[in-house]
Amino acid sequence: MEDFSLDKWISGFAVCRRCGHVWTAVVPYGQFFSLECPVCHNLVGELTEAHLCC
Numbered sequence: 001m002e003d004f005s006l007d008k009w010i011s012g013f014a015v016c017r018r019c020g021h022v023w024t025a026v027v028p029y030g031q032f033f034s035l036e037c038p039v040c041h042n043l044v045g046e047l048t049e050a051h052l053c054c
Contacts, residue, residue: 012050018042 014025016037025035025047035045 008052010047010050010052012047014045014047016040016042017044017046022048 008029009026010029011024011026013022014035015022016039019037019040019042021037021039023038023045025045027035027047029052032047032050033045034043035047036043037045
């Protein structure tokens with residue numbers, strides 16, 4: 001079974017709920033919402049799919 005401790009990171013596609021921009025994000029495990037959009041800089045991005053990466 002995989003270890004999902006807080007020192008793990010996840011990657012996946014994120015989408016901005018304001019401008020619709022889609023980007024690849026790498027975030028700490030558990031942070032799926034409130035991601036900063038690299039285009040409009042609002043904190044409304046969220047992961048649409050996630051993969052444990054390291």
